[in-house]
Amino acid sequence: MKLPEWYWLSSAVLAAYGFLVVANNDTEEIQDDERAKATCPMRLESSGKCSEAGGCPYQVSLPPLTVQLPQAFGRMEEVLKEVQNLKEMVNNLRKACQDCKLQADDNREPGRNGLRFPGTGAAGEAGDNRVEELESEVSRLSSELKNAKDELHVLHGRLDSLSLPNMNSIENYVDSKVANLTFVVNSLDGKCSSKCASQEQIQSRPVQHLIYKDCSDYYVIGKRSSEIYRVTPDPKNSSFEVYCDMETMGGGWTVLQARLDGSTNFTRPWQDYKAGFGNLRREFWLGNDKIHLLTKSKEMILRIDLEDFNGVKLYALYNQFYVANEFLKYRLHVGHYNGTAGDALRFNKHYNHDLKFFSTPDRDNDRYPSGNCGRYYSSGWWFDACLSANLNGKYYHQKYKGVRNGIFWGTWPGMSEAQPNGYKSSLKEAKMMIRPKHFKP
Ligand SMILES: *[C@@H]1O[C@H](CO)[C@@H](O)[C@H](O)[C@H]1NC(C)=O
Ligand SMILES: *[C@@H]1O[C@H](CO)[C@@H](O)[C@H](O)[C@H]1NC(C)=O
Ligand SMILES: *[C@@H]1O[C@H](CO)[C@@H](O)[C@H](O)[C@H]1NC(C)=O
Ligand SMILES: *[C@@H]1O[C@H](CO)[C@@H](O)[C@H](O)[C@H]1NC(C)=O
Ligand SMILES: *[C@@H]1O[C@H](CO)[C@@H](O)[C@H](O)[C@H]1NC(C)=O
Ligand SMILES: [Ca+2]
Secondary structure, rough: OOHHHHHHHHHHHHHHHHHHHHHHHHHHHHHHHHHHHHHOOOOEEEOOOOOOOOOOOOEOOOEEEEEEOOOOOOHHHHHHHHHHHHHHHHHHHHHHHHHHHHHHHHOOOOOOOOOOOOOOHHHHHHHHHHHHHHHHHHHHHHHHHHHHHHHHHHHOOOOHHHOHHHHHHHHHHHHHHHHHHHHHOOOOOOOHHHHHOOOHHHHHOOOOOOOOOOHHHHOOOOOOOOOEEEEOOOOOOOOEEEEEEEOHHOOOOEEEEEEEOOOOOOOHHHHHHHHHHEEOOOOOOHHHHHHHHHHHHHHHEEOOOOOOOOOOEEEEEEEEEEEEHHHHHHOEEOEEEEEOOOOEEEEOOOOOOOOOOOOOOOOOOOOOOOEEEEEEEOEEOOOOOOEEEEEOOEOOOOOOOOOHHHHOEEEOOOOOOOOOOOOOOOOOOOEEEEEEEEOOO
16 A cells, blocks of 8 residues: 555655755754764655555654855855755764665664655665756756846946836745745655654654645634634744634635724834734734745735724735845835725825835835824825825824824725814724635635
């Protein structure tokens, strides 16, 4: 009885992710493994039940490896160096593997050895082939990185015309290459394993390496309660907690912002909007760096839910949502509108928040020449000159007078009516949340 191919594949993919986690977090997991590491450069873990015929799914873990990916042009050099290191590592691995192979052959119990590579009879040859495959993969990656670097050189000096999608696609390209490479490394045959750790150690070590990039990944594994979950949108960066809405329109939403009672002050400086603030279960801003990572990792759609003090509930849906990094001042990109609340983000030619930079009371990146919209309207937002929407405005429990700095959505029925000294209304609740475009609940 042979295990189906996908079974092995999925455990290898888990291993690939785990590998990236280890690469990132060189404190805890690695200390844990200090002993095994001292004796062997790579480690095998079983990742499921063996079949009766002796085929076992398992995965290989390698020593920590750090591959820094470019945030800017200059970092490309570093990546090339890292790839060089990778090449050396592959050579060392190959040597280690050959040494180990001899010993492994001695230790092997005939019949039910748990160390056979599923789907391959001659594990030895398969191991060598794998190493060779990996080597050619490394040199291919290396030359592709060189090409990408040349490409960047051509673009260098024309930063203005270098559109964001370009930079992102290069970053994503390198990301996917490294992910692929990691996959290959991890699927190396585990010939060394019998030497590295006792069978008991192998069996007792849990395998839980899957990465959840956003709330939709939790939905996919069956989580249905709206709760706080930990996500890792970018395996190279840290993970963090988010609130997941598993109810609205099928669920799977990662909530970026919530207003409901005025318990959190939203008049805050750049650093606060960058890092995030508030209480994930009540009112909060998730943080621009996190929003950037989430919207970079997958194509996202944005849903905005609004409610006024009369109990009217409306929503806006944008079929694309992306927030650039801090270097690009967290510039907003929204796609086509659909919904009931009106397209206040793209109100008209003069009031359009799409493609605008983020401004805060202490950082003026807006299009208003004679002042700072963020200071005037007490908020961090993608101000134009200045606004047709401001969901981070002040929380008012009732109608107010003066500067229109409340929670504002310009297309809300009656909200934009201009009576110079009259009362203005504010929204009671607001929520912004994202979900992968291709997610099907
Ligand atoms: C590593 O993981 C531990 C616990 O999982 C966490 O406390 C620590 O902050 C992480 N370190 C880094 C650098 O991410
Ligand atoms: C790695 O790349 C190859 C060729 O580009 C592709 O066929 C393969 O599916 C990729 N593997 C993964 C895990 O992405
Ligand atoms: C919110 O914070 C700002 C800046 O720290 C402060 O000026 C303002 O008074 C605070 N508002 C409330 C309602 O506490
Ligand atoms: C991601 O990494 C970058 C650079 O290392 C850092 O500036 C940023 O704050 C990180 N983002 C998060 C959400 O940890
Ligand atoms: C709005 O989006 C929903 C969900 O994607 C879709 O079912 C509906 O047809 C869209 N409506 C319009 C007018 O595009
Ligand atoms: Ca200004």
